[in-house]
Amino acid sequence: MQDGTVQNRSRDILFMQQALMQARHAWTLGEVPVGAVVVCEGEVIASGYNQPIGTHDPTAHAEIRALRAAADILGNYRLPGCELYVTLEPCVMCAGAMIHARLARVVYGATDPKTGACGSVLDLFAQERLNHHTEVTGGVLADECGELLRAFFAERRRAAQALRQAGRADS
Secondary structure: OHHHHHHHHHHHHHHHHHHHHHHHHHHHOOOOOOEEEEEEOOEEEEEEEOOHHHHOOOOOOHHHHHHHHHHHHHOOOOOOOEEEEEEEOOOHHHHHHHHHOOOOEEEEEEOOOOOOOEOOOOEHHHOOOOOOOOEEEOOOOHHHHHHHHHHHHHHHHHHHHHHHHHHHHHO
């Protein structure tokens, strides 16, 4: 049984690394670096990265974009047997979409203490009254996922401070 656990952990790391690639792409576009991949039968079938700023769409989270792409590929909004890997704990909107899609499993990296819906703020997946229950695994490559977000926001703060200082110098 331990071999299966090690194998599952290695698999989770592999797919989370692919989600991290999507997150890094979001950063290059000036978006908050969150990435997601949908896995079906051991293969990545869809991916997404945050793009609400560029698309002017508050629903353009990495998870939603990946779910939409997977649904298009499979020809069904229901995604039973599929797993979603995402670098940041899903928000309520994304968690609701995942439950509605009937995902078998959600795997996330860093926790989100402000809007996390897998236990940090609330746990939508633990609601016993729901008609579908999705397995949730958190903390996969949490340090790497969290560091990417910390570095992004630190860079944004430095850039904003430089602009403020430049504005004072012009005065």
